[in-house]
Amino acid sequence: MKNLIIALFLAVLSIPAFAQNTEENNPVTEKQAQESPESDGIRTGINPSSGDLYYGLTRKIMYDRMIPPHGIEVTFDKTVHLIFPSPIVYVDLGSANIVAGKADGVDNILRVKAAIRDFSTETNFSVVTDEGSFYSFNVKYADEPQKLNIELKDFTHDGEAVNRPNNSLDIYLSELGKETPKLVKLIMKSIYDNDKRIYKHIGSKKFGIQFLLKGIYAYDGMLYLHTQIKNSTNVPYDIDFIRMKIVDKKVAKRTAVQETLIVPVRAHNYVTRVNGQAVERTVLAIQKITIPNGKQLVFDLYEQNGGRNQSFVIENEDLVRAERINELKIR
Template structure:
């Protein structure tokens, strides 16, 4: 009986030593491999000045580690986050995280400094410096509900590729009014999403100030007369969307919308509406144009 008690005590000691040696990693929990960890950036913050961090795409989410700091998107700028200390000389470190529209995830460790070394920080788009052919080894793997099963990184690369190639796959979809020409140069499809490559050419001397662009499905019989029984499809992403098109200039934009189908008695109408003006542009897209969308089987990135 004594031997059994001694053996049990020794066993407990071994388990206790293992628990201590593994720190918080106990039971079935195991430590994450280093390659699966996102290394945080170091940022200095202060109470009397604001640190601005410029990201390569629009910010979707900001989370703070403590109430020692405040952070949020700068007014009027979707890709700039401002950070400031709420407590003068707070001890130790805190952290915050940022998720951008392109799916990139950034982690920061913040500590207090009376005079931060950098007040304006630009997070350079690492798409320019990293190998994007293997998505498993990039930090840009955050998925968003509006994109379905598609990677935000791949959506961005597809839009960039369409814009760079500048092919005119479609030659019959367009309109022209008052010196402004609006074209659909191509419709592409990939993994549940459509990509519309548009071009707006302003041949007049008066800038075209865009109020909004709208994709809507309407009945063929009422498409020209009324807006009843219409289904609006909001773009989930855009590339090179420029609202003010100067005189004698041309702008191309790629819009990403969720994939859809059009019944025989309906039509897709794309409206480009001028703000406080009357040079509105309207393109009617038949179902035959949608089903003929060019399927993107392979993305080549140079």
């Protein structure tokens, strides 16, 4: 009996050690159980950079959805210039180790250089241009960058549409409303290439210069005006500027003239000179407008340092007759 009591006493004393050994040998501790997906369906305390682990249901981004970045080198004592095919509308820098800005008086050249000497960590920056291209760059420091002046290519080219590189995106800019810069550019190019004359009664001809409105086209919230300048003289015609304005048809004397300027948001083949005995055409894109009763749209063309100015009038009935663009024909 005495031996039985001693055996039971020793067994009771060994329970804590057994429990402790069991907890030490068990790889799932109480803390790990709380972090386990089976505990409450949410992963906590996991470093996201340790692997493909995300909160909730996710889908892996494939490489064909990725925009490959360009790699450039910058330094503190020299400036790297990036020349884009169209004006820059957005720049975002990854860190304060670099500085960037558009060149003075130029909209399509970006200056980039190091803000501090010998920064060690790689950084990046992104650029969006007004024709809808997105460019991404990875940047590292170098005492002597190999490339100081870099020309970037446009996403539209002479190849097939399916052969566009990865920076061809459906980027929307506020000035174009619901249209993408890519679609607006393709529409203007299609109008220019077709070279169709719809209107034969709108134009001006003076001093050997003929200024015509060949057609007005409409697509969603945009209007496209196809114009032509013909120089029948031997003296080049240098264009100072164009101006479109909505004005009253009849203005009484001593009455203030109220004008509404219409500013084109895009232009295809915008010319600044028409040589002698030459013809040039331009397609302008403007926001959709209508002309109120008693008003008209006046289109002025001014010669630089000259007096061979041209002007014609567009009525509201001309606008409502704008030809509808068939999207299937321009893609």
